[in-house]
Structure formats: structure tokens, C-alpha cells
Amino acid sequence: MRFGIITMQREALIPSGMSVEEAMAYIATLDHADLARQLFSQGFNPIELGGDMALFLPQSFAPPTIERLAKLKEGSGVSYTVHLPLWSVEPSTPLAPVREGSVRALIDTIESTLVLEPEAYVLHATGALAAEFYQMNLPDLAKMFILRQFQSHARESLQTILNKTGIPSRQLAIETIEFPFDLTMELAEQLDLSVCLDTGHVLVGFSGPVGLFEALERCLPRLSEVHLHDGPWQGPERNIGYGKDHRPLGTGDLDVARLLDRLAEARYDGPIIFELTVEEALTSLEVIRSIRPDVLTPVGQ
Numbered sequence: 001m002r003f004g005i006i007t008m009q010r011e012a013l014i015p016s017g018m019s020v021e022e023a024m025a026y027i028a029t030l031d032h033a034d035l036a037r038q039l040f041s042q043g044f045n046p047i048e049l050g051g052d053m054a055l056f057l058p059q060s061f062a063p064p065t066i067e068r069l070a071k072l073k074e075g076s077g078v079s080y081t082v083h084l085p086l087w088s089v090e091p092s093t094p095l096a097p098v099r100e101g102s103v104r105a106l107i108d109t110i111e112s113t114l115v116l117e118p119e120a121y122v123l124h125a126t127g128a129l130a131a132e133f134y135q136m137n138l139p140d141l142a143k144m145f146i147l148r149q150f151q152s153h154a155r156e157s158l159q160t161i162l163n164k165t166g167i168p169s170r171q172l173a174i175e176t177i178e179f180p181f182d183l184t185m186e187l188a189e190q191l192d193l194s195v196c197l198d199t200g201h202v203l204v205g206f207s208g209p210v211g212l213f214e215a216l217e218r219c220l221p222r223l224s225e226v227h228l229h230d231g232p233w234q235g236p237e238r239n240i241g242y243g244k245d246h247r248p249l250g251t252g253d254l255d256v257a258r259l260l261d262r263l264a265e266a267r268y269d270g271p272i273i274f275e276l277t278v279e280e281a282l283t284s285l286e287v288i289r290s291i292r293p294d295v296l297t298p299v300g301q
Contacts, residue, residue: 001263001295003228003288004273005281006083007035008050013057032060033068040078042278043285046119046271047078051085051109061112070115081225081271082113083122090127091157092150102127103157110165119271120173120224122196123161125154125187131178135240151183158191170194173224176215178240181207185218194224199254200245200275201227205234212254216262226263226272228284230254246275249284260292 012035015026036047049069053060072078089102110121130150136143162169173194174187184207188195197219202212212233216223230252231245249256263272274281289296 001260001272002045002269003281003285003296004046004048004081004271005039005044005278006048006050006273006275007032007039008053008083009035009039009277011277013053027057030057030059031068032057032065033072036069036078036080037072037076039278040072040076042282044274044281045078046081046273048081048083048122048271048273049113049116049118050083052083052087054085054109055087061109063112066112066115073116079271080113080116080118081120081122081273082109082116082118084109084124086124086127089124090129091123092126092130092154094149094153099153099157103160106157106161107164110161110167114165114167118171120194120196121167121171122173122175122225122227123158124177125158125174125184126150126177126179130154134179147180147183150179151187155187155190158187158193162191170222170224175227176201176207176219178206181210181215181218188222193222195219195222196225196227197223198227198229198275199259200229200231200247200252203231203233203253204241204245205239206245209236211236213258213262216259220266220268223266223268224270226268226270227275228272229275230284248276248280249287256287257291260288260295264295 015023018026039047059065084106089105090098091102093099133146169192173196174184175196176184176198197216199212201207202210202215229245230247230249232241233253234241274284276284
């Protein structure tokens, strides 16, 4: 199995021990390609490029950086996935100008990285506004009516992204996020998309009253990426555990052995991306090594 990591590393993006002036100078010259190289050298592959880095670091996806990322791939064998922007982006909003701007931002990121041939483009099909309505205290019928509107707008946005970029529909992986799991899977099925199963999100209840292994079985035919992190299972009552996900393996309720065994049984060979710090990811790899050492593939193989 191939265990990767995100470039959205807090310590790299917001370094400690610096003055404000030093931090600003450091960030202004941060090289996304160099960061990817460092992560690869620590044993992670694929590397998930964070689209939100461009929000404050516009050089992260500028042509010179993309060229360096391409050279790194050619010279080292590293592969990439791209997590499309989610901050300030709401492709499912009923407000058309905001939705259209969000789609443009997502398309720009895809087009700038096409040369890297990412294994998957991971997308939050709905955003913070949809999540807010999802949590509102509304009658069930009214809530489902509203959420269906968000789903419909998301479907329109996703279709536009596919049409404008020309990428294969299965290269676009919609993630299990704070939106009903059934509606997310409907989107994937209607547009023949892939799915990114986020283990922590499901465990802490973001996707509704669905168990992780029930979600895994539903996702498997379309699974193109796994976001791997731990968290406490919130139970079928769907008591959402905000801030309790993105924990190292072994510190929550994720049955790591069962997950790895099922992925191996299904012959899953796609990216498994730690949405953790480097230190947490290395600790998590030790957990895997202690229970299923045979699934670890040395970098370069």
C-alpha cells in the first residue's frame, strides 16, 4: 500500500520561533516543490498538494513551481494528488455569482496542475454554507428539501468542471465531508465520479449516522483515495465531534487492522493520504508496522 501525506503542514506554513517579519519573509519564499521533496524524502508517496495554499501563497501553483514539481516527479518517481481549494469556496451555494466564482477557482487549480498528471483531484462538493444548513434545527422534510438544493447546485458545478477541464470523471474524487453520506454517494453515481473516503470525518459523524465500514463498502467500487486519520466514533446518534478528528492512528476508535485488511482484500492500490503532521504520520506508520508490516511499501517501489 502507498501511504502519502499532505503538503498543508502547519509547521511549514506557520513556522514557530520566528518574529512576524521573519515569518512573513519565510512564507513569501516558501517553495511548494521543495516542501514536496522533503516529504517524499521522509518516506511518503504520493504527496497531496494543497490547493488552499494558493490563498496566501500564490506562488504555490505558479508556472515555475509547477515546473519544479514536474521535474521532481520525473527525477524521483513521486506521484501527486491534488486537494482542490475549499477555503472560501462553495460550489453548491444557491447564490449563483459565488457558485460561479467557486467553480472558476477550482478549474484554475485543475488546469494549472494538469501537467503533473495527478492520480486524483479531491474535492469538497459542498462547503461551509451547506454544512451550516445541515446542522440547523429544522423539520426533517424542510432540511432535506434544502440539502437537495445544495446537492443539485453541486451537481451543476461538478458537471461544469468536468466539461471545462476535460478530465476523466473518475479523476475527480468527492470527499466524505460534513454533508449526508447518501447525498454524496448519489452525486458520485450520477456523474460517475470517484470517492475519497475520509476515515476521521466519518468516525466523528460529519457524514451522518453511517458506520465507517458501512461507508467503506459503499465507497469501494468508486474508491480512488483514502484520507487516513483517527477519531472517536460518535455513534449512530450522529453527535458530531468537532475538532476530534485528524488524530494519529491508535488514538481514536479506528480499527486500523480491519481497515487495512479490507482494503487489501479489495485489491485497493490507490493513494492513502495522512491528513496529519509529519510527526503524527510517522507515529501512525509505526502503528501500521506493528500490526500489518506487510502492507508497507518502500519508497520507490
